[in-house]
Amino acid sequence: AQRVTQPEKLLSVFKGAPVELKCNYSYSGSPELFWYVQYSRQRLQLLLRHISRESIKGFTADLNKGETSFHLKKPFAQEEDSAMYYCALSGSGNTGKLIFGQGTTLQVKP
Amino acid sequence: EPEVTQTPSHQVTQMGQEVILRCVPISNHLYFYWYRQILGQKVEFLVSFYNNEISEKSEIFDDQFSVERPDGSNFTLKIRSTKLEDSAMYFCASSAGGANTEAFFGQGTRLTVV
Numbered sequence: 001a002q003r004v005t006q007p008e009k010l011l012s013v014f015k016g017a018p019v020e021l022k023c024n025y026s027y028s029g030s031p032e033l034f035w036y037v038q039y040s041r042q043r044l045q046l047l048l049r050h051i052s053r054e055s056i057k058g059f060t061a062d063l064n065k066g067e068t069s070f071h072l073k074k075p076f077a078q079e080e081d082s083a084m085y086y087c088a089l090s091g092s093g094n095t096g097k098l099i100f101g102q103g104t105t106l107q108v109k110p
Numbered sequence: 111e112p113e114v115t116q117t118p119s120h121q122v123t124q125m126g127q128e129v130i131l132r133c134v135p136i137s138n139h140l141y142f143y144w145y146r147q148i149l150g151q152k153v154e155f156l157v158s159f160y161n162n163e164i165s166e167k168s169e170i171f172d173d174q175f176s177v178e179r180p181d182g183s184n185f186t187l188k189i190r191s192t193k194l195e196d197s198a199m200y201f202c203a204s205s206a207g208g209a210n211t212e213a214f215f216g217q218g219t220r221l222t223v224v
Binding site for chain 1: 141143145151152153154155158160165166201205207208209210211212213214216217218
């Protein structure tokens with residue numbers, strides 16, 4: 001079965017602290033993993049995807065196939081990073097269907 | 111910057127009534143999706159649509175649901191006879207390609223069935 005798990009509903013850190021948002025997945029083929037973010041009163045938007053191996057807004061995520069994880073990391077959190085973060089897996093076939101995790105609310109305190 | 115637009119932002123309907131949720135995807139996109147999020151739960155895939163037909167649908171997308179692209183710009187989700195459990199936020203999305211392509215989401219329609 002295809003599944004994405006984000007074990008933390010809420011992660012609260014102070015500004016300048018490192019952040020790691022956990023994501024584990026279950027998928028039988030070669031996964032395509034994404035992180036989407038939803039800032040307050042805004043729409044869901046793509047933050048980054050594993051295939052592009054880029055850093056966006058200081059965030060990075062490495063696909064670890066051995067641990068079936070795709071954790072999102074940032075060395076120094078900023079207040080503007082406060083948002084809901086969703087890990088997502090692109091399902092089998094070419095339809096582009098996304099399977100989402102439950103989401104983690106990141107709260108960065110001043 | 112082009113955006114996916116959904117109307118209405120909030121819809122209240124009585125149980126058993128039909129509702130149509132509307133979406134205008136980004137104009138040069140070819141793949142269209144509906145997702146829903148029940149309060150406190152995860153975003154769930156409902157259906158994908160490509161080349162004027164459903165390409166994939168989830169178990170949630172039963173006979174009460176249908177999608178249509180009536181005029182080449184709008185993409186609609188119809189729920190024939192709403193139930194209380196259909197209350198959720200419904201998101202439309204579109205992408206230029208299929209798998210591994212960024213999906214652009216609308217701001218959502220909050221459907222409340224009373």
